[in-house]
Amino acid sequence: MMAFGSQGFRLAIGMLTVGMLTSSAHAYLDPGTGSMILQVLLGGVAGVALAGKLYWHKVLSLLGVRKHSAEPVEARDRTSDTADRS
């Protein structure tokens, strides 16, 4: 269970490391970045489609800067996981 959980997150985090653009918060409440991303995973079929699209954007942007698609994402995740635990 735990193994599935942490793999699931790594996958989700990897998929959702999207090109961060500009911020446009117009609510008095902070929705929480992580909580907003989670809403994609909670969105059922539509969420899966959206996650795929976000991932595709990510792949395109990585190709745009002429780097390998998967490696940087994973590397970034590992670093931040370590940072979280310390």
Add this chain to the structure above:
Amino acid sequence: MAIGDLTPPASLHATSVSREAGSYRDRNGAIFYRDGRILRAISAGALANWERLRAAPFYRRLTEQGRIVATERVEGVDVGEPNEHWAAMLSHARIPFISYPYEWSFGMLRDAALLHLDLMEAALATEMILKDSSPYNIQWNGTEPVFIDIPSFEALAAGEPWVGYRQFCELFLYPLMLQAYKGVDFRPLLRGSLDGIPAGTLRAILSSRDLLRPGVLLHVVAQNALQRRYSAAGGVKSSLAAAGFDKRLIVRNVAGLKRIIGRLSPAGAKTVWADYANTHSYDTAEFDAKEAFVRRAAAHRHWKLVWDLGCNAGTFSRIAAEHADYVVAMDGDRMAIDNLYGSQKGRPDARKILPLVVNLADPSPSQGWRGLERRSLPDRGRPELTLCLALVHHIVIGANIPMRDFIGWLAGLGTSLVIEFVGRDDEMVQQLLANKEDQYRDYDADAFASLLAEHFEIAEKQPLKGGKRTIYFALAR
């Protein structure tokens, strides 16, 4: 629920206006009290949302069902603030007694959560949404929840996620999970933190076995992980919008939450007083005599507000409700209150009795910003009649509160009383004293009678249980 006459008199003075100190977070509106009316000043943006809401069929339906507070727009009311700041004024039906989630039973918080999700579904179907998810926006008419924060309804912008999702988790879902999955009372946590329980806090309490329980993996564990991972990231909202986030995702999430919450039930349900109605120390004839006394006292006149302190199964709250506008039934035992809440459903007095979990030795304080955001119990409405049945021994011997202080506190409320003194020879007092040093020299029938006479006018008294107890009807001086 009738709003009453909404036409203001021709000339109004601003002197009796007060602004609700707890209504400051959202700058699009503010609550004012004026001459017993509940007024809400709203900004131009909030007015546009109100117009849209008013035209929505779901709004009319849910208002008629009493699930959204009855609201009308009023003109020409001065609230003593520069008018240019506000675009319009709304008037709301009055809630008989304000209460807070840290005073609700499990069933109450669950039903409030389900009402919130129902409103979300209804709003989403008409391209609107609730912009926040605070249980403080839900109040009660007896045991019927009613949503009071009209400006929370706003138009759903294209690509916008559910901004109030995290707040929904922290103030509804996690407290319910804590009670259902761990048997831990959510009330102390909600009282200690008005913003609720963060994902990280609940995550730390859950064991690996709990990861299998409905909703935990995504709503708690994943949310906690993602919040930690992305705490400093910006621009996600616009990225999501650009990628085509739409309301179907929110609808799906809301439906999932409804399924999870609808199935939750409180763990650790066996509490000391949960079964009092079947285990109290009276035989039937004596209980009938006590009931008849309370009935006579309650019928003395009509009361606007009655408090039943230590209400337990609510037997006497119901008697009082026959002669009162509203009864707040309080008990420190959460399951006793949850049982009362459940048993009120469908009864004719369901809208008249509000059950609350309150420990009288440590009642809800004034707290929040400036200590004014959430008010103490007496600040929210003082009773005209208070029932204290089989309670005094718990206060004096159980909670070590001097009898003089307790009677003085009751007198300070300005209330009349139906109060039962439980004598030292009663087995319930014997039980309380069994493991304690008897330092309660003030606890004695004569001392009680003279204290009561000092502060109240004793209208009637009667011995019960063969003289082991005495019940008094005492009028406020």
